[in-house]
Structure formats: C-alpha cells, structure tokens
Amino acid sequence: MDSDKLKVRIKLFRDKKSFEVEYIYKKKSLNERPMVLDVLLQAQEEKIDDLSFRYGCRARNCGVCTVDINGKPRLACRARVKDDDLISPISTLPVIKDLIVKRDGIPRQMIGYNRIPFKNNLNVEAESSYHNLTACIECYACLDGCPLHKKNNLEVKNNDAYSYGNPFSFLKLQRLYIDPLTPEEEKKGIIEKAKSLGLETYKKEYKNLKIKCGVGINLKDEVIKPLLNAAFSYQNEKKNK
Amino acid sequence: MDKNKIIKLEYDVIVVGSGGSGSSAAQAAAEAGLNVIVISKDPLASSDTKICEGVMTVRGAGDENDTEEELANNIKLAGGDLPDKKITEAFAKDSKVAYDRLREHGLRPSINKKRNTPKTLAIAMGGHNKSRSVGHKNSGLSFGHVNWDTIIKFKNIAYFEDCWFLDVVKNMSNEKIVGGIAYDASNGKLLSIKAKAVIIAAGGLSTLFFPKTDTMRGNTGDSYAIGIRAGAALVDMEQIQFLPFCLASPPSYEGLLAGEPATGSFLGVLRDKYNKVILDSVYLRTRAECSEAIMRAVADGRGSPNGGAFLDMTANKKAKRSGKFFMEYLKSALPSAYDNARQALGKEAGKAEVPWEVRPSAHYMMGGIKVDEFGRALSYNKVSNKTKKIKGFYAAGQAMGGLFGSNRLGSTSLTEVAVFGYRAGKDAAEYVKQNKKKIDDTHFDIHHKKFFQLFNSNGKFKAYNLKIDLQRKSWKYIGAARKKKDLLAMQSYLDGLDEKVKDVLVKPNLSWNQQLIEKLELQNMILSAKAVTLASLNRDFSLGGHVRLDEKRKRIFSKPFSTLILMDSSSKLKLEKIQRERTNFITFIKYKINELYRLYNAKFIRILPDFVKDRIIENKYKKILGSKAESIEIQAGSLEAAPAEINK
Ligand SMILES: Cc1cc2nc3c(=O)[nH]c(=O)nc-3n(C[C@H](O)[C@H](O)[C@H](O)COP(=O)(O)OP(=O)(O)OC[C@H]3O[C@@H](n4cnc5c(N)ncnc54)[C@H](O)[C@@H]3O)c2cc1C
Ligand code: SF4
Ligand code: FES
Numbered sequence: 001m002d003s004d005k006l007k008v009r010i011k012l013f014r015d016k017k018s019f020e021v022e023y024i025y026k027k028k029s030l031n032e033r034p035m036v037l038d039v040l041l042q043a044q045e046e047k048i049d050d051l052s053f054r055y056g057c058r059a060r061n062c063g064v065c066t067v068d069i070n071g072k073p074r075l076a077c078r079a080r081v082k083d084d085d086l087i088s089p090i091s092t093l094p095v096i097k098d099l100i101v102k103r104d105g106i107p108r109q110m111i112g113y114n115r116i117p118f119k120n121n122l123n124v125e126a127e128s129s130y131h132n133l134t135a136c137i138e139c140y141a142c143l144d145g146c147p148l149h150k151k152n153n154l155e156v157k158n159n160d161a162y163s164y165g166n167p168f169s170f171l172k173l174q175r176l177y178i179d180p181l182t183p184e185e186e187k188k189g190i191i192e193k194a195k196s197l198g199l200e201t202y203k204k205e206y207k208n209l210k211i212k213c214g215v216g217i218n219l220k221d222e223v224i225k226p227l228l229n230a231a232f233s234y235q236n237e238k239k240n241k
Numbered sequence: 242m243d244k245n246k247i248i249k250l251e252y253d254v255i256v257v258g259s260g261g262s263g264s265s266a267a268q269a270a271a272e273a274g275l276n277v278i279v280i281s282k283d284p285l286a287s288s289d290t291k292i293c294e295g296v297m298t299v300r301g302a303g304d305e306n307d308t309e310e311e312l313a314n315n316i317k318l319a320g321g322d323l324p325d326k327k328i329t330e331a332f333a334k335d336s337k338v339a340y341d342r343l344r345e346h347g348l349r350p351s352i353n354k355k356r357n358t359p360k361t362l363a364i365a366m367g368g369h370n371k372s373r374s375v376g377h378k379n380s381g382l383s384f385g386h387v388n389w390d391t392i393i394k395f396k397n398i399a400y401f402e403d404c405w406f407l408d409v410v411k412n413m414s415n416e417k418i419v420g421g422i423a424y425d426a427s428n429g430k431l432l433s434i435k436a437k438a439v440i441i442a443a444g445g446l447s448t449l450f451f452p453k454t455d456t457m458r459g460n461t462g463d464s465y466a467i468g469i470r471a472g473a474a475l476v477d478m479e480q481i482q483f484l485p486f487c488l489a490s491p492p493s494y495e496g497l498l499a500g501e502p503a504t505g506s507f508l509g510v511l512r513d514k515y516n517k518v519i520l521d522s523v524y525l526r527t528r529a530e531c532s533e534a535i536m537r538a539v540a541d542g543r544g545s546p547n548g549g550a551f552l553d554m555t556a557n558k559k560a561k562r563s564g565k566f567f568m569e570y571l572k573s574a575l576p577s578a579y580d581n582a583r584q585a586l587g588k589e590a591g592k593a594e595v596p597w598e599v600r601p602s603a604h605y606m607m608g609g610i611k612v613d614e615f616g617r618a619l620s621y622n623k624v625s626n627k628t629k630k631i632k633g634f635y636a637a638g639q640a641m642g643g644l645f646g647s648n649r650l651g652s653t654s655l656t657e658v659a660v661f662g663y664r665a666g667k668d669a670a671e672y673v674k675q676n677k678k679k680i681d682d683t684h685f686d687i688h689h690k691k692f693f694q695l696f697n698s699n700g701k702f703k704a705y706n707l708k709i710d711l712q713r714k715s716w717k718y719i720g721a722a723r724k725k726k727d728l729l730a731m732q733s734y735l736d737g738l739d740e741k742v743k744d745v746l747v748k749p750n751l752s753w754n755q756q757l758i759e760k761l762e763l764q765n766m767i768l769s770a771k772a773v774t775l776a777s778l779n780r781d782f783s784l785g786g787h788v789r790l791d792e793k794r795k796r797i798f799s800k801p802f803s804t805l806i807l808m809d810s811s812s813k814l815k816l817e818k819i820q821r822e823r824t825n826f827i828t829f830i831k832y833k834i835n836e837l838y839r840l841y842n843a844k845f846i847r848i849l850p851d852f853v854k855d856r857i858i859e860n861k862y863k864k865i866l867g868s869k870a871e872s873i874e875i876q877a878g879s880l881e882a883a884p885a886e887i888n889k
Contacts, residue, residue: 028491028492029491032491032492033491034492034493035493037493038492038493044705045705045706045709049703049704049705049706049746049755049756049759050705050748050754050755050756050759051755052753052755054284055458056283056287056292056457056458056459057292057456057457058452058493058496058497059292059455059497059581061291061292061381061382062283062287062288062291062292062457063284063287064283064284064287077493096426096427096752096753097752097753097755098753098755100427100753102403102427103284103402104284104285104400104402104403104427107285107389107393110393111393111396112393112394112395112396113393113394114346114390114393114394115394116345122341122344122345123352123357123358123359124349124352125349125350125351125352126349130349131349131378131379131383134378134379134382134383134386135379135382136382136386137382137385138284138286138287138385138389158428159401159428172390175347175386176347179347179349180349
C-alpha cells in the first residue's frame with residue numbers, strides 16, 4: 001500500500017445480512033497515524049453516506065464508540081489503524097445496523113437497584129477504591145470473555161433487559177456497596193441483586209476468568225473478588241445467627 | 242403511512258435528554274409520583290455532562306461570606322448585564338441543594354475537614370470573585386454515574402435511548418402541549434407519545450463547528466430548533482462561548498482542549514506566525530480576550546498554519562528558579578488537557594520547550610430557549626412587549642437561555658443543569674397534576690404525516706455531505722470571528738441549503754436509518770445557524786464569546802440589551818431586542834476596578850529585572866502547589882484560574 005493510504009475492511013450489517021467492504025483511507029499528511037474513528041468518518045464522507053457507527057466525545061470519555069478491531073473490543077476514537085485491519089461491531093451485543101449494537105439490555109437489568117434512603121450526613125469522603133470505579137466509561141469492552149454474559153439470549157426483543165450480569169453491572173453494584181453513605185442494612189439487598197444476576201458463576205470460574213477493562217480498571221481485584229467475599233461472608237453470618 | 246410503524250405511548254411528562262439537566266428533571270417529576278419517559282438519542286447518560294471536567298459551582302463551599310446576592314451579581318456582571326435577574330437569583334439560591342441532591346446519588350467530593358464543606362479548587366476560577374468551584378475525581382464521569390443511577394433508580398421512569406425526539410405536539414386550539422413524537426432508531430419505529438408536559442434538556446449546538454469543538458457529536462441544535470418550532474422565543478443566540486486554547490492538529494485531536502488561559506502561567510504569551518507577541522499576561526485574560534487576539538491575527542493573515550496562533554510558555558520553563566515549578570504546575574493544573582496536548586503535539590511541546598499551536602473551539606451555547614426561573618418556556622409578543630408561557634413546555638440546562646448572557650464563568654454549567662433541570666421537573670409535575678383532561682388522538686395526525694414525508698428515494702443530495710459543508714461555512718462565517726459581510730453571506734447560504742435539504746436522499750426503511758438521522762439533525766443545525774446569524778447581525782459591536790472584526794468592543798456605559806429570535810407563521814425568523822436592567826453603578830465600578838488591578842499587578846511583575854521576577858514567581862508557585870498538595874487531585878479542564886488569584 002502507498003504510504004499515503006491505508007486499507008481497512010469494514011463489516012457492515014444490512015437487511016439481515018452481514019458482509020465486508022474495503023475502504024482505502026487517504027491520509028491527510030504523510031506522517032498521520034489515524035484512529036479508527038477518523039477512518040469511519042472519512043468513509044462516511046467519501047463512500048458510504050449511511051455508514052452507521054456510534055461516537056460522541058472523540059476523547060475516550062463517553063464510552064459509546066467501542067468496536068471490534070480484528071476481533072477485539074477497542075475504542076474507535078483512541079485505537080490507531082494498521083493496514084488491513086478489520087473493523088466490525090462488538091460481538092457481545094446484538095447488531096442493529098453496521099457497527100451499531102443495541103446496548104440498553106445492560107442498564108435495564110439494573111432498574112431499581114439503588115434504593116438508598118438519603119438521610120445521611122453528606123460530608124463524608126469515599127475511599128480511593130470507590131473512585132477507581134467511577135473511572136468506568138461504560139464502553140462494554142468487559143463483556144468480551146465474560147462467562148455470565150455469554151449465557152444471555154442476545155436476540156433483539158424490544159427493550160428487554162438481560163437476565164445475567166457482567167463486569168459492568170457488578171461494578172455498579174460494588175460501587176454502591178462501598179459507598180460510605182450506604183447503610184449496612186442495604187448491603188444485603190445489593191448482594192442479593194448480584195446473586196440474582198448470577199454471581200455464583202463467577203465464583204466457579206474465578207480462576208479462569210479473563211476479563212479486560214477498556215480503561216484499565218482492575219475488575220477482578222476491585223469488583224469481582226470483593227463482591228464474592230461479601231456474598232460469602234454474608235451467608236456465614238446468617239448461618240451463625 | 243403504515244400504522245404498524247407507529248408506537249403509541251402515554252406518560253405524564255416527557256424529558257428529552259439524559260444528561261445532567263434531563264436526569265434532574267426526571268428525578269423531580271418522578272419524586273412527585275408522575276410517570277416519566279426519558280428519551281435520549283445517545284445511550285443513557287452519555288452526554289456533555291459525562292465528558293466534562295467535573296468542576297461545579299457550589300455557593301459558600303470555599304467562603305462563608307459568599308452570599309446569594311454576591312454570586313448572583315457575579316454571574317450577571319460577568320455576563321455583561323444580559324442575564325435575567327430572576328434566573329441568576331434562582332441559580333444562587335439553589336446551588337447548594339442541587340449539589341446535595343447529586344451527592345445523595347453518589348457524587349463524592351473531597352471534604353474540607355475544618356469547614357465541613359466540599360473542598361474547592363486551590364485556585365479560584367478566573368472571573369469568580371469567591372472560591373466556590375468544587376472539583377471531582379474522574380471529572381465528568383463521576384457526574385455521568387450519578388445521572389445514570391438517578392434515571393435507573395425510579396420505577397416510574399421509563400427510558401428510551403437511540404431515540405431522536407423530533408417535535409412537541411400542541412393542541413392548536415388552546416396552544417397547550419399534548420405530547421411529542423420521536424424516531425426510535427434501534428426499534429425502527431415512530432413513537433407517538435401523549436403527555437401534558439415536555440421538558441427539553443437536549444444540550445447545545447457546538448456540532449455546527451465540528452471538528453472545531455470539544456463537545457459531544459449530539460449537539461446539533463435540536464433544543465433550539467424544537468423550541469422555536471413550538472413557538473418559544475430564543476434569547477441571546479449570538480452568544481456562543483469559544484475556548485481559546487484548543488488543538489488545531491493532528492486531525493484525531495482537532496478541537497479538543499489543550500489548556501485554559503491559566504495554563505499560560507505568569508510568563509506565557511500568545512504569538513503570531515512572525516513570532517510577534519499578540520497578547521501578554523495570558524493567564525489573567527478571559528477566554529473571550531484570548532480568542533479575540535487569536536482570531537484577529539488569523540484575519541490579518543498572521544495566523545498559524547492551521548488557522549490559530551502560538552501559545553508560548555517557554556519563558557516559564559527557562560526561568561532559573563521557578564522553571565521547575567512551572568512544569569509541575571502545568572502537569573497538575575489541568576491533567577486531561579495537558580495529556581491531550583502532549584499526545585497531540587509531541588514530546589518537546591509536552592516539556593513546553595516549543596510553543597503550542599492553539600485555536601479556539603466551540604464549547605457552550607449561552608443563549609437558548611427563553612424561560613422563566615422555573616424553566617417554563619416563553620413566547621414573546623412585540624406589540625404588548627410581553628412574554629407568555631407555553632403551557633406544559635419547559636427547557637433546562639444548555640437548552641435554555643437567559644442565565645449567562647455574554648459570558649459563562651467556568652464550573653457554572655453543572656450547577657445550571659442541576660438547578661434548572663430540577664426546577665423544571667418539579668413545576669411540570671405540579672402543572673400536570675392540575676390538568677386532568679384527556680388528550681385527543683387527532684392532534685398527532687399531522688405530525689405522523691409529516692414524518693413519513695421525510696423519506697425520498699430519489700433525493701439528489703446526501704445529508705452527510707451537506708452537513709460537512711455547513712460545518713465549514715459556520716466556522717468561517719458565524720464562528721469565533723464575525724463580520725457583517727460574512728453574516729449576510731451566511732444568510733443567503735442557509736436559504737440555499739434549505740432548498741437542498743428538500744432534495745436529500747432518504748431511503749424508506751425505519752431500522753437505524755442513518756440518512757434520516759443526518760437529515761433530521763441537519764434541519765435542526767440549519768435552523769439554529771439561522772438564529773445565530775440573525776442575532777449576530779443585530780449585535781453590532783463585540784460583546785461576549787465572539788469578536789466582531791468590523792466593529793468596536795462594547796462601550797461600558799451603553800445600555801444592555803438581549804436579542805430575541807421568533808418564528809412567524811410562515812416559518813420565517815424575526816428579531817426583537819429587549820432591554821436589560823443594568824447593575825447599579827457602584828457594584829459595577831467595584832467589579833471593574835478589581836479586574837484592572839489584577840492586570841496591572843501582572844504587568845508590573847513582567848517589567849521587573851529577571852532575577853527579581855524569578856523569585857517572586859517562585860514564591861507564587863510554592864503557594865499554589867503547596868496548597869495543591871493537600872487538595873484533591875483534579876483532572877479538571879475548565880479552570881479559568883489565574884494563579885495570582887490564590888485564595889488564602
Ligand atoms: C469538555 C467539556 C468540559 C466541560 N467542563 C465543565 C466543567 O468543568 N464545569 C461545568 O460546569 N461545565 C463544564 N462543561 C459544560 C457542561 O458540561 C455542559 O454545559 C452541561 O453538561 C450540559 O448539560 P445538559 O444536560 O444541558 O446537556 P447534555 O449533558 O449535553 O445532555 C444532552 C442530552 O440530550 C440528548 N439529546 C440531544 N438531542 C436530542 C434529541 N433530539 N432527542 C433526544 N435526545 C437528545 C443527548 O443524547 C444527551 O442525552 C464542559 C463541557 C465540555 C464539552
Ligand atoms: S468496567 Fe471497564 S470495560 Fe467495563 S464498561 Fe466500564 S470502562 Fe468499559
Ligand atoms: S467517542 Fe467517546 S469514547 Fe470514543
């Protein structure tokens with residue numbers, strides 16, 4: 001390939017069929033090292049005016065631009081393109097059109113999860129473990145390789161929620177669990193919710209669990225392990241009583 | 242028209258947008274026991290609120306003497322007396338409670354243990370006369386989680402994402418709101434929703450200037466277009482805020498924030514391409530002054546290769562004693578902006594050894610739908626010189642106008658969205674409870690028909706390409722620098738574009754139809770651009786975020802007025818001017834003297850011999866960085882902070 005061009009393959013999904021198209025990216029300068037998003041924007045301008053993909057901030061913050069690059073989830077706005085890369089929709093959620101997947105089955109499984117009453121003193125600081133979790137941009141890269149999420153039936157049906165959880169939903173629960181303002185009596189409910197989303201499976205598969213966060217949160221140590229511990233010791237307590 | 246392509250729904254309140262103002266509005270209405278539907282075109286809570294720098298104005302957080310009056314006056318004066326007094330007062334009144342509501346949903350700031358208040362930034366933000374800006378770990382993301390949690394929490398809130406709200410539906414005989422229609426792209430349906438109240442919380446219009454913007458792609462002026470089509474007036478639409486120091490290259494980083502005036506620090510200057518200084522004491526200047534200096538150089542042909550100027554901080558770096566403190570300051574003051582700059586401009590630039598190429602970017606729309614202090618949208622009648630409520634119609638957040646006038650101080654928008662989102666939601670709930678009458682289906686028919694007329698299999702033009710052209714023209718003609726001649730050219734360009742949009746290709750399928758989405762957004766962008774252009778033509782002097790290259794700055798004693806844009810029955814836009822109340826003379830003079838004092842102080846330091854200067858500056862850094870060490874780590878970006886303004 002000429003040094004002022006880059007060839008990529010984009011996987012499109014239309015009329016229930018999936019197929020690949022080739023796009024030759026024209027660099028804006030010889031030393032440009034474009035991101036995947038730059039390529040998609042140019043492809044929409046030059047060749048496929050109805051190319052459908054998500055983006056928002058272009059700066060790794062909004063979390064909506066995740067696509068698979070050669071089969072692995074990446075943020076389109078911060079992943080550099082190499083010659084012959086394959087850009088496809090993330091494989092862990094149902095595709096609606098081209099690179100667009102339906103996302104809302106994930107948040108919907110959390111409806112009503114936060115029932116904390118507000119009568120606390122608000123001038124309390126949270127530990128850094130709490131803030132480590134608010135770094136999550138909800139990019140859903142962590143669905144890849146999640147043994148629980150794999151059990152979900154991904155067929156698109158209106159606005160239904162998924163039954164089984166994933167690292168993101170557990171991150172939300174763990175964040176609530178370690179919030180210094182969450183009263184002790186509420187913690188039981190949080191663990192129950194985690195269990196209803198299938199936390200048990202994580203216990204069984206913990207050793208082989210390969211989940212990777214798109215922004216580098218240590219999901220195993222900071223989310224899964226503490227939740228498993230809490231779920232386990234909570235049961236003990238019950239037995240003792 | 243196909244009946245099974247339409248889904249009919251009924252709720253009490255429709256909230257458009259799931260950012261900060263949308264989630265606060267939904268919360269208020271849900272707490273009142275109503276059934277709420279939140280519609281957002283981006284995934285849940287993905288919004289400017291989520292990607293922002295997360296610094297929020299909380300009255301009294303850093304200073305007991307920060308009264309409501311003090312804060313309200315501060316906003317009003319900074320906004321050139323254009324802000325609406327009742328709205329600035331509501332802002333000052335509610336900022337604390339609004340902040341606590343966010344904390345109830347998990348926003349966790351650092352705490353100043355001595356005062357038992359949220360900890361404010363070590364340096365007051367430029368333009369604020371009190372320390373009241375609170376920073377947060379993970380910046381806007383921490384707000385994103387709160388908004389997400391708030392919407393998910395209530396069982397009486399339904400939400401639809403990937404859904405483009407198109408227009409409100411009114412009962413034409415009594416002008417009351419009866420609902421709205423939306424395009425549900427992921428389910429491939431038209432939603433036809435009955436509701437007595439609609440709250441527009443759909444953000445701004447900066448995408449008009451893409452890629453010269455740091456905001457979310459969804460800011461296509463939908464709020465303003467929906468608002469004016471529903472009969473509301475738009476206020477101060479010429480007042481767009483541009484951030485001066487954004488990146489001009491490489492393409493992937495274009496438009497993103499590199500720094501604020503404070504980044505320039507004590508010795509930073511702006512230079513043109515001939516290396517001539519075009520602005521000194523950068524750190525004490527407002528965003529507007531910096532933008533103006535850059536845009537004037539560009540207009541004179543002295544701009545940098547990508548249409549900006551050079552922010553030269555090398556003198557800070559070279560200084561013998563204070564140089565090393567400068568680097569520490571640069572990296573810690575605005576970490577995410579610094580990261581952008583270092584990644585985009587390379588290692589040498591990262592060390593401030595070479596100047597940075599910077600260019601203004603569109604950041605925030607200060608104008609918007611005219612509302613009262615409860616977010617109730619207003620129409621305007623010229624003859625009686627009176628505003629009138631549009632019953633059931635509300636706007637909040639960036640969608641509304643009247644709070645900031647010609648200048649928004651850093652960290653105030655997060656407060657705006659929390660305060661007015663909630664006020665609008667609460668008022669809407671009260672209104673709906675008093676209006677029990679059943680809504681008739683017939684009001685919706687014409688909207689359904691119009692929707693299906695958007696498709697055109699034989700269209701000649703592509704909406705996406707028209708959009709790109711509009712974005713280029715917008716920067717050139719209604720961007721950070723404007724001229725009467727250009728504004729007139731923009732008007733005729735937009736009229737031509739209107740004609741082309743009628744002939745745009747939109748294939749007739751409903752499942753995620755990108756051509757339809759592009760067309761809908763393009764229409765809203767055109768309408769918003771028209772409002773901006775018409776308002777700018779009537780602001781015939783420089784005031785606020787942009788510069789009029791062919792006119793003078795505002796004279797300080799001239800009478801303040803706001804522009805109003807209205808739509809007449811033939812869909813033409815008209816302009817009116819309304820007078821604004823001037824802040825009393827003494828308060829005004831005090832404010833000005835304070836401003837001048839700071840500037841002269843800085844100039845005085847600059848003319849001292851190098852070794853004296855170096856020492857003075859070293860001490861200043863020690864003060865800032867010292868107090869910084871005990872303060873929280875902020876990834877903040879929107880510090881307009883001036884290091885000299887340190888609060889003791
Ligand atoms: C990089 C950056 C940094 C900033 N830093 C700060 C800061 O530190 N402090 C501060 O106070 N302010 C800051 N701001 C400004 C502030 O973030 C925004 O002004 C504020 O968040 C706007 O909130 P909003 O609720 O009005 O709109 P948004 O948060 O933008 O939400 C708009 C919502 O409307 C939806 N929407 C739009 N159109 C439609 C439609 N037609 N149909 C359905 N849904 C629609 C979108 O999907 C989105 O959900 C910053 C902004 C940026 C871009
Ligand atoms: S946990 Fe990490 S990978 Fe998962 S959604 Fe959040 S940021 Fe993305
Ligand atoms: S566009 Fe926002 S994370 Fe990529």
